[in-house]
Amino acid sequence: MSQIVSIHSFRGGTGKSNTAANLSTLLAIEGRRVGVIDTDIQSPGIHVLFGLHEEDMAHSLNDYLWGKCSIEHAACDVTSRLDADIKGQIFLIPSSIKAGEIARVLREGYDVGLLNDGFHALIEKLDLDVLMIDTHPGLNEETLLSIAISDVLAIIMRPDQQDYQGTGVTVDVARKLDVPRMMLIVNKVPAVFDLDEVKAQVEQTYDCKVAAVLPHSDEMMILASAGIFVLRYPDHPITATLKQAVAKLVP
């Protein structure tokens, strides 16, 4: 049974794309067929983590939404690019990084129903075990759609006053939309904080389970999205925590 996992945050800069890329990679290492779709049409970025450049993108999600290609033709198999022992496969459906094409989507809008059809078609055509949706921060049509159709929703937050209220809003919306499994991931936690205490406080505040509390990491900052953290640092404590998180999110 395939599952749709949405990675969302109310604010930007929480580490959504990084987390989505790392969780996807861990799932593929286990042998699953994973699709990663970048629905952050106005500020795409997850392709960078998978080493995909503009010239490598034969098609993008934008092309699909404009009827130029089928959704599976916008998918790029990035498994071999990761140069690691991966039993499964990772397919990335990037959003266009061309400024003119981003402007066109903003100017013309798009058919949201077609985006939903695309999610379902991807699962079927690529025989996916998991479709991971990397969303735009905040609430808009594509993030609400990805939340509405998710089997699993991971909401990323930082221990930051700006994130607290917005996360509460997202949790409320997800409950209204009957998301079957919702978990929080607290990211970029300063080293001086007690991680267990943070977990307990967040769970109590939002009445929602925490899948992981990830401390701030200099290694992650230095990697600067130039690769997949769990592959570069397989023995790092953050990798261990992400492995536990993926087991909770997609058992």
Next chain:
Amino acid sequence: MGGLFDRLQSEIETRQRVEGITLADLLDVSPELRRIINMVLRQGEMSLAEIVRQLDMRPSEVKGLLDTLVEKGYLRAFEVKGEQRYKTFLARKRGREVPLNIWESLDSKLE
């Protein structure tokens, strides 16, 4: 004057029916209807029998709710091999309304 407002109201309702439901609107729909729209959205499309199986309600009640959703333009009904099926009709995401010359200026700089 009442006639004018009636016509305007009718025009608004017609447009809403034709344009489908936005995800933001979905949050404001009654929980009973939202549950059905959301369920069909998740599955892509569903038959009447499949929807009835998922809900703890009589088939006639479910059919009544589905008819309401079709009438509002939130669901589309169609037949496949004699079986009635339903699909959520999502409204198109509108483009951002900014003065045209801003887009023209952007286009000329980006091309």
